[in-house]
Amino acid sequence: MLARLRLGVRHVATAPLSGARALEQTVPIVCQWDLRGYGMFAVVPRECDDPIGLAGPWQPRGWAEPELGFLFLDTPDTDSLGPEALRCARRFAEKGVGWVDIVSHIVPDDRRAAMLLRAAGAIADPFVDPFVLGTSESLSFRHPVRRTRTQSRRIA
Numbered sequence: 001m002l003a004r005l006r007l008g009v010r011h012v013a014t015a016p017l018s019g020a021r022a023l024e025q026t027v028p029i030v031c032q033w034d035l036r037g038y039g040m041f042a043v044v045p046r047e048c049d050d051p052i053g054l055a056g057p058w059q060p061r062g063w064a065e066p067e068l069g070f071l072f073l074d075t076p077d078t079d080s081l082g083p084e085a086l087r088c089a090r091r092f093a094e095k096g097v098g099w100v101d102i103v104s105h106i107v108p109d110d111r112r113a114a115m116l117l118r119a120a121g122a123i124a125d126p127f128v129d130p131f132v133l134g135t136s137e138s139l140s141f142r143h144p145v146r147r148t149r150t151q152s153r154r155i156a
Contacts (some may be wrong), residue, residue, distance in 0.1 A: 029059045038097045040069065043085040045077045052077050054084040057093040057102075068093055068104045068143060072116070079116075086120035090143045100145055103128070105138035116139045 032039030053072030059065070068090055071153035072078045086104075093099045104122060106113040114124070121140035 015046060018047075029054070029058070032056075034056045036091070041085070041089060041092075043072065047080060052081060053085070055082075055089040057089065057097055057099065065101075065103060067095075068097065068102050069114075082116040083119035086116065086143075090145075092118070094145050098121060102143040102145055104125070104141045104143065106141070108139045109137075114139065114141075 029040055036059060038057045040054040040058060041050040043053045043055055046050045052075050053070065055070040055072075056067055056068070057068065058069045068086065070082070070086060072082050092100055093102055104117055104126070106117070111139070118124075118141075121145070122143045125140045125142045128140035
């Protein structure tokens with residue numbers, strides 16, 4: 001999920017969606033739990049009931065590999081809760097789903113998303129082939145995963 005975080009912008013999408021395009025964007029996010037057994041979690045600060053974003057494992061139809069996706073509203077809580085939410089989502093992908101290789105993709109000019117990923121412990125991976133969505137290439141980040149001895153032997 002290519003996260004777009006802009007200061008001063010209270011919405012995630014760069015333009016409102018309607019009709020078929022809205023369904024095309026929304027259904028894969030909402031139905032991941034039913035389709036794959038995993039999906040996005042709502043990120044909600046303790047002091048309120050309003051979610052500030054979504055984070056979790058997902059793999060839209062047609063994508064080559066699953067991703068730890070996220071999107072956050074531009075709120076003061078995002079800078080502190082965003083990395084924590086990404087670490088929790090990564091832990092779920094690792095332990096709950098069994099992923100041994102976890103990646104996130106962002107648009108290259110989204111510095112705030114890159115900052116959140118780095119704060120969560122992810123490292124930019126310059127060796128990944130660019131993932132192309134439309135006309136926008138992505139910057140890929142790899143998340144650290146604790147490998148068990150069994151996993152290490154399978155990888156070697």
